[in-house]
Amino acid sequence: MACAASTEFDLDAAWRLHPGVSVRPERFGALLYHFGTRRLSFLKSTALLDVVQGLDAAPSARVACATAGVPAGELPTYQQALATLAASQMVVERS
Amino acid sequence: MKLVEQFQYGLDAPICLTWELTYACNLACTHCLSSSGRRDPRELSTAECQAVIDELERMQVFYVNIGGGEPTVRSDFWDLVDYATAHHVGVKFSTNGVKITPAIAARLAASDYVDVQVSLDGATADVNDAVRGAGSYATARRAMDNLAAAGFGQFKISVVVTRHNAGQLDEFKAIADGYGAQLRLTRLRPSGRGADVWDDLHPTAAQQRALYDWLLDHGEGVLTGDSFFHLAGYGESLPGLNLCGAGRVVCLIDPVGDVYACPFAIHDNFLAGNVRDAGFDKVWRESELFADLRRPQSGGACASCSAFDSCRGGCMAAKFFTGLPLDGPDPECVRGHGETALSTVDGARAPRPSGDHSRVPVTIGRRPPERACDESPLAGITH
Numbered sequence: 001m002a003c004a005a006s007t008e009f010d011l012d013a014a015w016r017l018h019p020g021v022s023v024r025p026e027r028f029g030a031l032l033y034h035f036g037t038r039r040l041s042f043l044k045s046t047a048l049l050d051v052v053q054g055l056d057a058a059p060s061a062r063v064a065c066a067t068a069g070v071p072a073g074e075l076p077t078y079q080q081a082l083a084t085l086a087a088s089q090m091v092v093e094r095s
Numbered sequence: 096m097k098l099v100e101q102f103q104y105g106l107d108a109p110i111c112l113t114w115e116l117t118y119a120c121n122l123a124c125t126h127c128l129s130s131s132g133r134r135d136p137r138e139l140s141t142a143e144c145q146a147v148i149d150e151l152e153r154m155q156v157f158y159v160n161i162g163g164g165e166p167t168v169r170s171d172f173w174d175l176v177d178y179a180t181a182h183h184v185g186v187k188f189s190t191n192g193v194k195i196t197p198a199i200a201a202r203l204a205a206s207d208y209v210d211v212q213v214s215l216d217g218a219t220a221d222v223n224d225a226v227r228g229a230g231s232y233a234t235a236r237r238a239m240d241n242l243a244a245a246g247f248g249q250f251k252i253s254v255v256v257t258r259h260n261a262g263q264l265d266e267f268k269a270i271a272d273g274y275g276a277q278l279r280l281t282r283l284r285p286s287g288r289g290a291d292v293w294d295d296l297h298p299t300a301a302q303q304r305a306l307y308d309w310l311l312d313h314g315e316g317v318l319t320g321d322s323f324f325h326l327a328g329y330g331e332s333l334p335g336l337n338l339c340g341a342g343r344v345v346c347l348i349d350p351v352g353d354v355y356a357c358p359f360a361i362h363d364n365f366l367a368g369n370v371r372d373a374g375f376d377k378v379w380r381e382s383e384l385f386a387d388l389r390r391p392q393s394g395g396a397c398a399s400c401s402a403f404d405s406c407r408g409g410c411m412a413a414k415f416f417t418g419l420p421l422d423g424p425d426p427e428c429v430r431g432h433g434e435t436a437l438s439t440v441d442g443a444r445a446p447r448p449s450g451d452h453s454r455v456p457v458t459i460g461r462r463p464p465e466r467a468c469d470e471s472p473l474a475g476i477t478h
Contacts, residue, residue: 033157
């Protein structure tokens, strides 16, 4: 479950959705399912879904957030959400 | 709106669903939730099952929990598993282990999209076999040996917590750890034949409290299928969604295509439709029963209880099959309101589960015959 995580998330690194993750858009955001870890996660807003889906094409998570229209003041909230997703391997760093 | 509220109002497709592929079973567990034993001749054909999988793919259902009966005794079972995973529908199936040979274990280990759950209801053969039948412990352990030897990785060992095994939680955990498997504990419901043994098998209040403490200690390392949310009334919520997902985020497709609100609610009152009529999607989206379940529920007699926000009145099926009103307390309410409510109802008049597929009357402690009898639909194919 996506809940508080204290791990630092590097906004300036390049990230992508794990290839074993399926995304199902929902009214509230999206459901994510990781076939490798067999875990379910929730994206609690459609804006966060836009960010996650934009990771792969963006040079950094910071750019993905900007492209999705995340206001600078809300960046820490998104960083926290991405940290949670990284902790459960839903998103991984691109090498 | 909080996420849990979103789920209470239902989703466009289930998060996961249970699909009982057959009522046929080589065992005759006394607490079987689907009263399984004999195959129903109206069972969905291979082509009909494939059509359901096609729909699940379109609806983006991530995975199905396949059960039964014993699903692996269907001759097309492995083909259906392959069909589902090829169509991006992951499969988690429950088995008593009867068909998990070394060759099958190797085949399963090769797929990332198949998960296996072996049922075990006692950490020792005596406790397990009293409920699941003579030899069933050895069968399950052999299946686990084969999965481990094939390098399957983290398969699940699925335990229904009863009065007789509630004291074996550490032993179950040790068995799982020994295999590198994950332990899954679920709640006994008075569903199917479980209605007949409920009074003798459901955990005592003291065992329930000990179970809650044990689950809190073990956190997300032990799975529960979200089935103990009624225990949240003790204080802290257990990991999981902590709500009744019936008809909202989960449901059941039974072997003949009937869609029920939940696997533990096989009764006409919870029958939403049949996939043969217009497909599963239509039942999920348009059933009046499901629309009703997705409306805000009143807490009824529980509304004034301080625990209601956490336990939400408990399990619908547990209430229904013990004769309690759906808007009242769970029979195992941790505040004891269930016991009080039960004392005012006539248990003999509680609704009976629909559809009994038992081969013979099943009672606790009954030892099945050594050899499959000639009338058995599985005679000759279970070894």
